[in-house]
Structures are given as C-alpha cells and as structure tokens.
Amino acid sequence: MRSKADHTAAIHEHRRAALVVNTRSRRGRRHYAEVLRLIEAANFRLTGVHPITDPSRLRDIVERALAGNPDLLIAGGGDGTLSSTIRHVAGRDVALGALPLGTTNNFARSLGLPLDLPGAVRVLTEGKVADIDLGLCGDRPFANLASFGVSVEVAGTVRPWLKRIMGRSAYPLTAMRILPGHQPFRAYITADGRRHELLTHQLNIANGRFHGGWQIARDAGIDNRMLVAYQLGSGKRLRLIGETLVRATTGRWRSLAGGPFVTGSEILVETDPPMAADIDGEVRLRTPLVIKTIPNGVRVMVPRDFVDR
Incomplete structure (x- = not known):
C-alpha cells in the first residue's frame, strides 16, 4: 500500500x-x-x-x-x-x-x-486520501449501519414513489405506518465487558455519523475505532413515534456522553426472539451477532479538512 x-x-x-x-x-x-x-x-x-x-x-x-x-x-x-x-x-x-x-x-x-x-x-x-473504519457484522463488512427491529420491515416496504416525493422523510413516515402492528423485543448488548438489557422496537449499531440522513450524535464518527449502539424509543410505541418525529423534523441529538448510547470497538448483540439484521440495506444475518470495527478498513477521497485519525 x-x-x-x-x-x-x-x-x-x-x-x-x-x-x-x-x-x-x-x-x-x-x-x-x-x-x-x-x-x-x-x-x-x-x-x-x-x-x-x-x-x-x-x-x-x-x-x-x-x-x-x-x-x-x-x-x-x-x-x-x-x-x-x-x-x-x-x-x-x-x-x-x-x-x-x-x-x-x-x-x-x-x-x-x-x-x-x-x-x-x-x-x-x-481532496485527500484517508483511511476510514468499516464495521464487520459476522462476515459482512459495512460502512454505515447494522439495525434490528422495525427498520428491517421499513427497508422492505418503503414505497419508491414516497422516496421520490418525500426524500429521507419517507423512512420515518413508513415506520409510523408499520409500528402499530410491530411487537417490541428484548435486546442484550455487551460491550467492554458490560451487558446492557433493553426493551425496544428499534436497535441500531452505527459505524458512521449519520442514519436516515440525520446526525446520530455530534461527536460520533466514521474514523474513531468506535461503534455506537442506540435504541429509538423503548418498548412503548408512542415514545418511538415521538423520537422519530423529533429526529425527522430537527435531526437533534445529544453528544455520546449525554445520550442513550453504548460504545465499543466490539459489540455482542443478542435478541429475544432472534431477529434479522439489516446490514446497510441487506437482510441476511440473524442474532446473536458479534459486530466489530475494522480500523482503517478502506481508502476514500475526503475533503482536506476531514480529520483522518
């Protein structure tokens, strides 16, 4: 190289x-x-x-x-x-x-x-050449996101005509249509030796800084050797709808230190019941899954002011 x-x-x-x-x-x-x-x-x-x-x-x-x-x-x-x-x-x-x-x-x-x-x-x-991190879910490298829950159904049902008209807002709108019939699931996230349990309709493991076109957190990044796990809402549908609407209209998120985030370079995801994973738009794997970072996994062209770690 x-x-x-x-x-x-x-x-x-x-x-x-x-x-x-x-x-x-x-x-x-x-x-x-x-x-x-x-x-x-x-x-x-x-x-x-x-x-x-x-x-x-x-x-x-x-x-x-x-x-x-x-x-x-x-x-x-x-x-x-x-x-x-x-x-x-x-x-x-x-x-x-x-x-x-x-x-x-x-x-x-x-x-x-x-x-x-x-x-x-x-x-x-x-611009300049930079080496950025990738995520690895099972044997599948990914650039952006591994997700579980209602988003898997959204990815398979969002209408092309709605994307043409609404752009990125088509995804939360489709999620709100699906959500009334969606059942919450229990997820167990293990990172850095600590196990976290939660009940939710949606769990995301992000490698990048954005999801759905909105910022995950101000200090999340695609080149910091760190994955970010977070849920949207809880087991309550109204809370997920509220957070989805806030996100769709403002894109407002806190810092990783002040938000509902679990971070780590390697994360074990278990769910009850076992669930399909959407890996950057491809639904192929099921929990339990180990998700980790591949430091400097790929070379890309970036703006000159991009911070290359």
Whole structure:
C-alpha cells in the first residue's frame, strides 16, 4: 500500500480513475450524463466507464473496473451501492471516490462530502486520501449501519414513489405506518465487558455519523475505532413515534456522553426472539451477532479538512 500522501499525489497528478454509476436508481439514471460531463471536465483519464443496470451484477462490474488498476474508483449511487462497492475495495491500494446519488446519503455525510455533484467531484480533484473504519457484522463488512427491529420491515416496504416525493422523510413516515402492528423485543448488548438489557422496537449499531440522513450524535464518527449502539424509543410505541418525529423534523441529538448510547470497538448483540439484521440495506444475518470495527478498513477521497485519525 502506498502512503496516503503518495496516493493523493498520484490522483492529483495522473487523474487515473474508473467510473461506476448505479443507473438503475432514479437519481443515478437522471444524473448519469451530468456525472460523465463533470468527470470529463475534471480531466480524469478513465480506464473504464461501467453503468450498473442490474444491481445483482455489481460485484462483477466493480471487479472489472478494478482490473484496470485505477488509482481512484469513482462510484455514484446511494448508501446501498456505495456500501456494496466498499466491500470490494477494502484492503486494496485504490481509493473510493463517492458521488452521492441516494436518498439519505449517510456515507457521504459521514465523510463531510458536499451533496451536490459539482462539489463532490471537486473533492476528487482537490481532496485527500484517508483511511476510514468499516464495521464487520459476522462476515459482512459495512460502512454505515447494522439495525434490528422495525427498520428491517421499513427497508422492505418503503414505497419508491414516497422516496421520490418525500426524500429521507419517507423512512420515518413508513415506520409510523408499520409500528402499530410491530411487537417490541428484548435486546442484550455487551460491550467492554458490560451487558446492557433493553426493551425496544428499534436497535441500531452505527459505524458512521449519520442514519436516515440525520446526525446520530455530534461527536460520533466514521474514523474513531468506535461503534455506537442506540435504541429509538423503548418498548412503548408512542415514545418511538415521538423520537422519530423529533429526529425527522430537527435531526437533534445529544453528544455520546449525554445520550442513550453504548460504545465499543466490539459489540455482542443478542435478541429475544432472534431477529434479522439489516446490514446497510441487506437482510441476511440473524442474532446473536458479534459486530466489530475494522480500523482503517478502506481508502476514500475526503475533503482536506476531514480529520483522518
């Protein structure tokens, strides 16, 4: 692996990159031509352009893009596309350049990226290479979040038309529709030798700083070797509805020291009954699960003022 300084210099000087864009998504399809125009105007020497029309082929497409040995893999899409791409970039001598084309863009927000395309491309030309942490749930690396409870149902039922109209607010609105029929569950979280028990409808384990497009806590981060576990509400539906509404309208959260958070570099999650886990949009694993951090798990392009630990 090159040093981060050498890697940054290579990207700035040679502009050797591969481009992958999820054109299956609404925003990816609509902005694809603009992405190509901006990348060309930034004088990138593209080793390949790879539109994704079938998300099930993402792994093959990313591997084909990496076969050209680019210094930078530019990926345009939402959190699901970027998280899936990260799994194939992790541990390689290539940096990921993220173009936020999703609804919530949690990963881009955690990196401090501009959410407009010209601003995001400017980071690729003027920013720096940083090594950030990943989460690991079972054998699945993830960038943003592992979640349990009502959000698993929300991810599978949120309507595309509602996302188009409401943006990130579509998720809490869908949650409130599902919640009246949802049963609370008991969760046991063990971190740093301490076991915590709670009754809730929703449990999240975050690697990044944002969830649903809103800040988790002022001092949460994606590069601090720390996972953050927190529940939304309690076993009472009204409390969850209240917290969801506050979060959807203000995004207001306390610091990790003053909020309902459990932190640790490794967290054991047990639930009664056993529950499915949503790992950055993929529902594949079930509790009990050990979730841990992968320090400096992947290289990314970030703004110059990003604090790289």
